[in-house]
Amino acid sequence: MEEALKKKFEKGPLNFEAYFSEKALKMKASEIRELLKLVETSDVISLAGGLPNPKTFPVDIIDKILDEVIREHADKALQYGTTKGFTPLRLAIAEWLRKRYSIPTSKVDIMVTSGSQQALDLIGRVFINPGDIVVVEAPTYLAALQAFSFYEPNYIQIPLDDEGMRTDLLEEKLRELKAEGKKVKLVYTVPTFQNPAGVTMTEERRKHLLELASEYDFIIVEDDPYGELRYSGKPVPKIKALDTEGRVLYLGTFSKILAPGFRLGWIAGEPHFIRKLEIAKQSVDLCTNAFGQVVAWKYLEGGYLEEHIPKIIEFYKPRRDAMLEALEEYMPEGVKWTKPDGGMFVWVTLPDRVDTKLMLEKAVKRGVAYVPGEAFYAYRDVKNTMRLNFTYVDEDKIREGVKRLAETIKEEL
Numbered sequence: 001m002e003e004a005l006k007k008k009f010e011k012g013p014l015n016f017e018a019y020f021s022e023k024a025l026k027m028k029a030s031e032i033r034e035l036l037k038l039v040e041t042s043d044v045i046s047l048a049g050g051l052p053n054p055k056t057f058p059v060d061i062i063d064k065i066l067d068e069v070i071r072e073h074a075d076k077a078l079q080y081g082t083t084k085g086f087t088p089l090r091l092a093i094a095e096w097l098r099k100r101y102s103i104p105t106s107k108v109d110i111m112v113t114s115g116s117q118q119a120l121d122l123i124g125r126v127f128i129n130p131g132d133i134v135v136v137e138a139p140t141y142l143a144a145l146q147a148f149s150f151y152e153p154n155y156i157q158i159p160l161d162d163e164g165m166r167t168d169l170l171e172e173k174l175r176e177l178k179a180e181g182k183k184v185k186l187v188y189t190v191p192t193f194q195n196p197a198g199v200t201m202t203e204e205r206r207k208h209l210l211e212l213a214s215e216y217d218f219i220i221v222e223d224d225p226y227g228e229l230r231y232s233g234k235p236v237p238k239i240k241a242l243d244t245e246g247r248v249l250y251l252g253t254f255s256k257i258l259a260p261g262f263r264l265g266w267i268a269g270e271p272h273f274i275r276k277l278e279i280a281k282q283s284v285d286l287c288t289n290a291f292g293q294v295v296a297w298k299y300l301e302g303g304y305l306e307e308h309i310p311k312i313i314e315f316y317k318p319r320r321d322a323m324l325e326a327l328e329e330y331m332p333e334g335v336k337w338t339k340p341d342g343g344m345f346v347w348v349t350l351p352d353r354v355d356t357k358l359m360l361e362k363a364v365k366r367g368v369a370y371v372p373g374e375a376f377y378a379y380r381d382v383k384n385t386m387r388l389n390f391t392y393v394d395e396d397k398i399r400e401g402v403k404r405l406a407e408t409i410k411e412e413l
């Protein structure tokens with residue numbers, strides 16, 4: 001026995017990497033995330049996070065609902081559910097989409113997912129072949145790139161301006177591709193209060209995007225986690241509400257309007273698409289957390305969500321204002337930033353020569369952190385941008401953080 005043990009140790013440790021699949025070998029942890037982890041525990045003011053503020057979680061409402069869920073719905077809440085989701089919740093979501101966004105839900109099916117993050121992965125599974133052309137905004141949501149990249153698409157980046165995706169440039173690109181005999185499969189957009197840029201696509205561009213989808217025959221993924229968090233300006237119709245051909249898959253989530261811990265989101269789309277997504281989900285997790293779904297159903301059905309959204313807005317708006325004011329006050333000439341009407345982020349662009357990834361360490365030494373913009377580009381080809389979050393820290397800290405950041409930038413220029 002001892003001899004056998006000795007032999008085992010003589011063999012040395014396993015070559016762990018040798019067991020991974022080729023795809024797993026391509027997955028890399030982000031070095032920035034590692035650095036930012038350290039920041040969370042120090043007294044650095046972190047404008048880097050992407051978290052909703054826990055003070056916006058409707059704890060009292062959840063407390064009340066939980067009691068009812070346990071007393072009256074334990075059979076459903078503690079049981080496996082169907083892959084597509086808890087039917088009363090799906091109906092309540094459909095009603096929300098119809099009433100609030102005028103999405104004609106008679107032609108739409110809904111599947112509940114484990115956050116919209118899972119929806120992104122399922123969309124990758126169901127729609128992306130290796131080499132398929134996927135259009136993303138530049139910049140775009142980092143974790144969508146991570147989700148899609150597993151399925152090995154070819155990305156095309158379309159720049160954003162203050163009115164969202166430059167659909168004129170998309171049109172040019174589509175023409176070029178057509179001339180080469182190529183086709184776009186899918187366009188991914190976060191059209192409202194974009195992560196990371198904070199900008200919103202105008203109604204005109206939304207319509208243009210749909211026209212292009214029809215002419216060049218692609219599908220659109222409209223990812224909308226922030227749409228309800230509007231602090232100023234007028235609502236813009238959802239792309240899905242303007243979709244007459246069933247080309248749009250609309251992603252929603254409870255993460256920013258209830259709490260992300262529930263891990264609850266949904267996909268609304270053409271029943272034929274949803275059916276395939278449902279089959280794809282079966283092998284991933286059988287069904288989304290049933291307990292959370294029953295809670296979310298009560299939250300919607302009881303009218304609590306409608307009541308709670310204005311409170312979240314009231315909480316975040318002064319923070320957004322504080323950040324925009326501080327940027328105006330402290331930033332040196334040559335620095336530009338977006339002015340979001342909602343959501344959680346401001347996007348800052350520095351003069352070309354500044355590499356925000358290299359600057360991060362200096363900023364952290366001065367006591368402030370941000371997310372360097374590079375990782376939000378499919379081709380990591382832009383170095384002089386950063387994302388700032390205004391929902392997590394309070395107003396005084398936002399002002400102080402922006403001041404420290406401005407000092408760091410001045411030193412760099």
Ligand SMILES: Cc1ncc(COP(=O)(O)O)c(C=O)c1O
Pocket residue numbers: 050114115116117118141190195223225252253254255260263264265
């Ligand atoms: C644009 C975008 N899509 C999807 C998600 C994922 O959200 P969920 O918590 O629903 O998985 C986020 C989260 O921050 C996001 O910003």
